[in-house]
Amino acid sequence: MSAQNVATPGYTFGQKGDANGTKTATDTQDSAFSPLYPFHKPGLAAELISTANSLVNPRGRGIYATDETPEGIAARLNACNPSSASWSDSDAEAKERRRAWRECLYxxxxxxxxxxxxxxxxxxxxxxxxxxxxxxxxxxxVRADTDSHPLPGSPAGEPATQGLDDLLPRMQRARAAGARFSKWRAPILCNASTLPTTAALEAQAESLARFAAISQQAGLVPIVEPDVDFAEDASLQRSVEIHQRIIGMIYARCNAYGVRLAHQAVLRATWPEAQL
Structure with missing residues (x-):
C-alpha cells in the first residue's frame, strides 16, 4: 500500500493570535466555521505527528494490509492446501490456525x-x-470500517461504509491493545457519466471525516482511503475529475470536524487511471 502524508491547511487548536495578540491569517480562516469536534488534547499532536512520520519515512517502506476477515483468511489458507476442504476443524481449531499463521507472518x-x-x-x-x-x-x-451496505436510493446500489456507531470505544480498545493507527476504506463506484452520484460522494466523504476525527480522539493516526473503482468506460479525464471531487470533499468535511490534517493523518488514494 502506498501512502501519502497529508499536509494541508486546517483548523488550528490553541491560542489565537500571535505573541502580540494580533489576529493572524489562521485565525481569520478559523472564524469561517466552528469545528464540530474541538476535543483534541494538547499533548496528543506530538504523538500523532511522530506516528504519521514513521509510517511514511524513510521512503521506500510501505504499509502492509493483513485485515482480511476470518472468512477471507480461511479461504486463502484453504487455497494453499486443496486437501483442506475435507478438514473438519472445530471453531477453536480454525481460530488457532489463523492465529498461528498471523504470528508466523508477523x-x-x-x-x-x-x-x-x-x-x-x-x-x-x-x-x-x-x-x-x-x-x-x-x-x-487496525481496520476501523466493518462492512458496506447499499446506499438508500442509489440506482446502482452504491456502497456506504459502515462502522461509525461504536467506533470510539472500538478504537480506544485498539489503542490499549497496541495499535497506533487505523484505516477506513470507502469504496466509490465510477463510470463515464452516471456514477458516482453526489449522494454517494457526500456519504463516503462524511464517513471518512467522522472516522478520522474519532480516530484522532482515540489517539490513532487515521489512514483515509477513498477507493475509487472505475468501470471500463471511464476515461483518464473522468478519473482525475472524480479524484479531485472526492478528495476536496473529504478535506472540507475533515476541516469541519476539526481533524488535524497537517502531518497527523495519511491519505491513501487510488491512482487516477483510465478503465481500472
Missing part, C-alpha cells in the same frame, strides 16, 4: 520494507499480536 516479514501493518480486530484483540510487530520496529494498526 515474525518473519521484512521490517526494512514495511513501516506499518493493518490488523483485523480479531488479530489485535483476541490474538494480541501487536507486540510481535512493535518489537520488530513495525507500527501496528
Amino acid at each position: 515474525s518473519s516479514m521484512p521490517k526494512e520494507h514495511i513501516s506499518g501493518v493493518i490488523l483485523y480486530t480479531e488479530t489485535l484483540l483476541d490474538f494480541k499480536l501487536a507486540p510481535v510487530l512493535a518489537e520488530r520496529g513495525i507500527i501496528p494498526g
Whole structure:
C-alpha cells in the first residue's frame, strides 16, 4: 500500500493570535466555521505527528494490509492446501490456525520494507499480536470500517461504509491493545457519466471525516482511503475529475470536524487511471 502524508491547511487548536495578540491569517480562516469536534488534547499532536512520520519515512517502506476477515483468511489458507476442504476443524481449531499463521507472518516479514501493518480486530484483540510487530520496529494498526451496505436510493446500489456507531470505544480498545493507527476504506463506484452520484460522494466523504476525527480522539493516526473503482468506460479525464471531487470533499468535511490534517493523518488514494 502506498501512502501519502497529508499536509494541508486546517483548523488550528490553541491560542489565537500571535505573541502580540494580533489576529493572524489562521485565525481569520478559523472564524469561517466552528469545528464540530474541538476535543483534541494538547499533548496528543506530538504523538500523532511522530506516528504519521514513521509510517511514511524513510521512503521506500510501505504499509502492509493483513485485515482480511476470518472468512477471507480461511479461504486463502484453504487455497494453499486443496486437501483442506475435507478438514473438519472445530471453531477453536480454525481460530488457532489463523492465529498461528498471523504470528508466523508477523515474525518473519521484512521490517526494512514495511513501516506499518493493518490488523483485523480479531488479530489485535483476541490474538494480541501487536507486540510481535512493535518489537520488530513495525507500527501496528487496525481496520476501523466493518462492512458496506447499499446506499438508500442509489440506482446502482452504491456502497456506504459502515462502522461509525461504536467506533470510539472500538478504537480506544485498539489503542490499549497496541495499535497506533487505523484505516477506513470507502469504496466509490465510477463510470463515464452516471456514477458516482453526489449522494454517494457526500456519504463516503462524511464517513471518512467522522472516522478520522474519532480516530484522532482515540489517539490513532487515521489512514483515509477513498477507493475509487472505475468501470471500463471511464476515461483518464473522468478519473482525475472524480479524484479531485472526492478528495476536496473529504478535506472540507475533515476541516469541519476539526481533524488535524497537517502531518497527523495519511491519505491513501487510488491512482487516477483510465478503465481500472
